[in-house]
Amino acid sequence: MASPRSRNLRAVVRTVTLGAVLGLAGGYIVFYGIFPVAGIPATSEASVPLMIGLLGITSILTGLATENLVELIFQSFLALFLTGVVASAMALSPMLIGVVFISPDSVPAFLIHYGFLLFVLAFVVDLIGGTTGLAMRERYFLRSRRSVSFRPERK
Amino acid sequence: MAWVRSLAARWKYPEQRVWFVVVGWAIVLTALLAAASSSYSSVLYAHTVVEFTPSRTIAFTGTTSAGVLRDDGSVNLTMRLAIANPSSRLLAFSSIAYKSWIEDLPAEAGLPNLNRTDTVVVDETGVHQLFKAFERSLDVEPVRIAAGGTGTATLSFVLTLASDVSRFRAVQNITAYTAQVRGNGTAMPWIHWVEVLVEVRDLPAAGPSDNPFLSSLTRIVIDEGPNLG
Numbered sequence: 001m002a003s004p005r006s007r008n009l010r011a012v013v014r015t016v017t018l019g020a021v022l023g024l025a026g027g028y029i030v031f032y033g034i035f036p037v038a039g040i041p042a043t044s045e046a047s048v049p050l051m052i053g054l055l056g057i058t059s060i061l062t063g064l065a066t067e068n069l070v071e072l073i074f075q076s077f078l079a080l081f082l083t084g085v086v087a088s089a090m091a092l093s094p095m096l097i098g099v100v101f102i103s104p105d106s107v108p109a110f111l112i113h114y115g116f117l118l119f120v121l122a123f124v125v126d127l128i129g130g131t132t133g134l135a136m137r138e139r140y141f142l143r144s145r146r147s148v149s150f151r152p153e154r155k
Numbered sequence: 156m157a158w159v160r161s162l163a164a165r166w167k168y169p170e171q172r173v174w175f176v177v178v179g180w181a182i183v184l185t186a187l188l189a190a191a192s193s194s195y196s197s198v199l200y201a202h203t204v205v206e207f208t209p210s211r212t213i214a215f216t217g218t219t220s221a222g223v224l225r226d227d228g229s230v231n232l233t234m235r236l237a238i239a240n241p242s243s244r245l246l247a248f249s250s251i252a253y254k255s256w257i258e259d260l261p262a263e264a265g266l267p268n269l270n271r272t273d274t275v276v277v278d279e280t281g282v283h284q285l286f287k288a289f290e291r292s293l294d295v296e297p298v299r300i301a302a303g304g305t306g307t308a309t310l311s312f313v314l315t316l317a318s319d320v321s322r323f324r325a326v327q328n329i330t331a332y333t334a335q336v337r338g339n340g341t342a343m344p345w346i347h348w349v350e351v352l353v354e355v356r357d358l359p360a361a362g363p364s365d366n367p368f369l370s371s372l373t374r375i376v377i378d379e380g381p382n383l384g
Contacts, residue, residue: 018177020181021177021180021181021184024181024184024185024188025184027188028184028187028188028191031188031191031195032191034366034368034369035191035195035369035372036369037198037358037359037360037361037369037372037373038191038194038195038198038358038372039191039194040187040190040191040194042194042358042359043359044359044360044361057180058180058184061173061176061177061180062177064170064173064176064177065170065173065174065177086188089192090188090191090192090195091195093192093193093195093196094195094196094199094200096196097196097200099196099199099200099202099203101199101202101203110368114366114368137170137173140169141169141170141173
């Protein structure tokens, strides 16, 4: 049996890890939404179904790995912040090859100006998809495991 | 190996299997991020490394022995545009704008009734009045510039009495005055400005409703020479 401190630590690590995965997807979506010509696939206009699909898959998967609703809400807020960090890092990535095209200071404001709706979209889809994943976890994973583990005790 | 056995043991439980999928998906997302960042960086790199080397020649035809432009003469501007593309993107230039000014000696001498507007330039050698003899922007047949390659185009423009009366008369007047004071009417200094629009061709073009930064991302505008207005 793990100690409460160990359980709390594991919960924090889990929340940060899943928030980071959501942040990766959110950051990519914000970047792709603003620069679809540089996205994968490169398109002249950003595809909304693709963005919702990518966010939806990610949030359902993280929801399946989330233990409870409180963690889900925490990781959604954390993902909102990490979305900005990842999108900024992508926008600043040309600096790695020595190209400074826009001032690094202006990148966050630029992303919020052009990507505000995408941040909102990412947050909403994270919550809805995460809740869906959490419900699926309760329905399919935990119930089946409980039925196995508790069956002998019911006799 | 112990870690393989440890991972295999974790695969038994459904909620732990989910973590394998989450980690796999995170790797896919990271690959997407890396690919998009790389594509974006390569486009911006192209903006900074494309080199533009224009060369221009001015030739007068139909002049007197002193170099005065006759009514049946012409001024021929030939531009050779060479664009080197050291980047990994496929580029093409399809649009150019150019302006060429000739030094207006009659105006500098203060001759009256010239009826033309000059650009005044002050530099270390003094005050110069320059007449804009050529000005145009046009689309040309796209010239592909392969990654790591060079694209060149040679364009010719002719100023005749029929093509532009007022400009032709001004240049004719300048050559006549210059022939008087310098002996050769065609030996006038010229100043050129040329701008080319280079498009990144291996990416889709931005839509008209997209943000202005996006459209400037796939269009590289480079110019050479002073644009005097």
